[in-house]
Amino acid sequence: MRLSALLTMPELRLEAVTGHDGLDRVIRWVVTTDLLDPSRYLSGGELVLTGLVWRRDPSDSEVFVRALAKAGVSGLAAWDLHAGNIPDDLVEACRRHRMPLLRVPEEVAFATVTETVVRHLSTARAADLAAVLDRHRQLVEGLAEGAGLDPVLELVGRDLGMRCWVITSTGRVVAGSHDLPAGVDPASLARVFLTTPRLPHRLAGPDVSLFPVAPDTTSRVADWMIACEGDWEEWSAERRALTAELAAIVALERARLDDRLSVEGRLAQELIRLIVQAAGTDEILPRLELTGLDVRATFVAVAAAARGGTLRPGELRTLLREILPVRPVIGLLDDEAIALLPVDRDHDLAGGVHQTLQSLSPGLSDSGLAVGVSDIVEAGELRGAVEEARYARRLAEGRTDPVCVVGHDELATHVLLLASVPDDVRHMFRVRLLDPLRTYDEVHKADLIRTLETFLQNSGSWTRCAEQLHLHVNSVRYRIQRIEELTGRNLSRLEDRVDFFLALRLG
Template sequence: MMRHVLTFRALLDDAALELDLLAPGGPGDTDREVLWLHNTELPDPSPYVRATELVLTNGLWRDVAGAADFVAALRRARASGLIFGLTETTPTVPHDLLDACTDAGLPLASVSIAVPFTAITEAAARIQGAARQEALAGLVRRGNALATAISRGGGAQGVLDVLRRDHDLPLVVVDRMGRRLAGAGVHPDFDQTAAHALARRPPPLEVDLPDGGHASVFLVEGAMGEVDAGVFCLRPMADLTPEEQDAVDQAARFLSLEVTKQQALQAIESRFSSELLEMILSGAARAGEVRDRLRAFGIDPAGRLAVITLVVGDGPRRPAGSTDEVEDFFARRGVPAVVVAGSQDTVVVFPWHDDAAAIVTLAEEVVAAMGARFPDDRTVIGIGSVATDSAALREPLIGSREVCQVLRRRSTGSRVGTFADVGTHRMLLGLHDRTVLRRFADDILGPLRSHDGQHGTELERTLRTFLGNDGQWSTTAGALYVHVNTLRNRIAKIGELTGRDVSRLEDRVDLFLAIEADALG
């Protein structure tokens, strides 16, 4: 289909305009798009002529300006060319004007006396009108095709396939996690470059390619208006025509529908998987629900199951994309797994047919993969014992989480551990019902909290600091900024309210376990 674009050539090809090309300008000059027409008789029209406008003149300026100066002014304004209107007094184009245009490489044509400038303007309006109608029809047609591709499950690749029917552009779609959603033929490091660009506020219009050059960026927004992905055209923005920019921008807007859909599905899957942990921790009461939920994830609940818990980084929240990286790790190995993201940790439940020791090797591979993806963040993994079936998952789950927390508190040593490696009282507490732990903690710490609330004291903080400093009086007093005698008076009051004497080991253990149970409950 012929594309309607206003060019000098399009006007020359209209026989009714009786245009005669006298100076062709540079190669392809007459085929370049023209912004509009500008009629002028000023000796220096450069302040008023817009870039790529086609200038029309009868030469009335010749009484006050030379042809070379007039053409130089058109060149400064970046005009597309010149049409000289012949008159009875100037029946031919002046030789000095033809020479000036030829020397400057500016296209020049003459129009006969019988054709007014208004006829040229009307012809230009018809061409531009046809172009706008064609662009609108293309926009609607492509929009329908994009909607069809998404509704039929074509995803991001389907969107690019529709776009490539009209434009031969090198395109890649990458989300803010650095995952390739569609496209190929780019440097292996490009996905991370794209993710870093999308994380910037505001995101750039172009990014540097790892192997040189520039890529233009078209943002894909999710349901909440956040930038969730980008369409990257591996060409600078300046090299794209307005039509190409509009087409890619339209595709990016349709991709936002796909991203929103995926976000909704991920939210449902996240809720679906997080409920599994609640079911497991509830024990026998919800054993049947655990079996059904695992089957929904394609996991045999009657088979042996492994549980690992990992934490990435030392911040209060997981790095963005860490859970996705874990999912990708198991997906690449063809292992069906339930990946549950908490506020800090990530729990993975998956079938396991090898011996328990082999889980350590797998966990170390996960650590290596996370290290490659998040080189600035430390990853630790706690491994629970292998469960014989879904009914036996509670203890391995609790164990893996507690091992993970112990490893996280250690600044050195292995990043992967099992119950045998880091056995601790917290795991024993974790096996008890949370309601029981809550009651135990409240029975001992409740009187301290009541006293603190009524009298403005800091008995609970004093106890936590004292036990945290292994019962060292001077160190604790210094940490609390009080005299040792003041600390002794506080400890005596704590003993009076709780019925526990910190000088007796069994009483100190009770107080310590109450604080630990409080954290777990």
């Protein structure tokens, strides 16, 4: 909005006194002041309204106008209600500093001028901002990849005075128009975002409103949020609409950053598939290099799965990328996400992942997340690391914590040994020992597999096994005898007990 537009508004009846050559200046906002030097409250582009209360003698006009000019004010509108005029010394000071001066009629209140100007500014800026947001959405959709969110948030902050930030559910600031206000912790905002029953939500302390980015399509624990200064319930309909538009822009930008369908994402998926299928190092190492990882580095494998079905596989993949300290290579195996990332030998990845995931536990109270972390290995040992991480993840699934991370150091030695055995060998070993029992159970409902597992868990104690299964000791003896007959093994021998123990772990 330009100063010249004010002179055409019949409800205001403003008149230009001096500075006609500056009437094309743009008005960014309107401020009323009675201070002799209001420069500390000005940032440039304002229309300043004053009743000249600050004027004690003619020399004050020079001080006042000089302060306005230094602050970059667009124009001055004035009227001395008591004197009934605009003093010549103020006119001369405005002429000297090339400051456009408008006369406000006695019968027009400054509040009326303010309300009129603000209304026109808001309407014009809303239209301009909506157009910019629409253009940016097109850019995000593919016309010009990589524009990012910062320009849009800066525009919102500059033209509407509404500072905004995009923050993940873990408290990472993705983009922002300004630095976060003092005392505002993004981790605390994320905690409120995950736990509040309804969104949008206003935090009274820092006076910040929180909005979800994609509540209809994304679980909150995997979603991003937009944090805006101010109370959203007091906003106009236009500003609320712009917030919804901004959320759509952020959702599109996040979708653009998802690399599942990119060349990099497909290479990662193929690499994980080859490792799980026990491909040779001559196949794995070249693909590892294609993903951008250094074959000379040391690596950790991470396996993650959601419990309760709250996270879809794509969301799990996104969340795993968010919680890991460096950009990983990630692939999906049904409902399980597997990641590989380079780390130093002394890096405690499991501890770091657990600490990060604790911030997400409030958003996982109805389900859970199980994560397994392998030991640090060379590139040629990735298959064992992936198997180790998957075993650790299965162990984590058996625990009750909403978020559970199991590291390689919690795995028994036999698990580490099994992780390095080829799949076909493990399958043959398991089938040879347990399939006769499974088949018998299916036909006779004899529960031999459960009896065998309980017997081994109790170190071959007939009495404790019978108590745990709520059976007579003789019934347990009969079942164990049937197991030995079907498998040709002797459960009094340590070697046969170990074989059954390992076969059950492989099942």
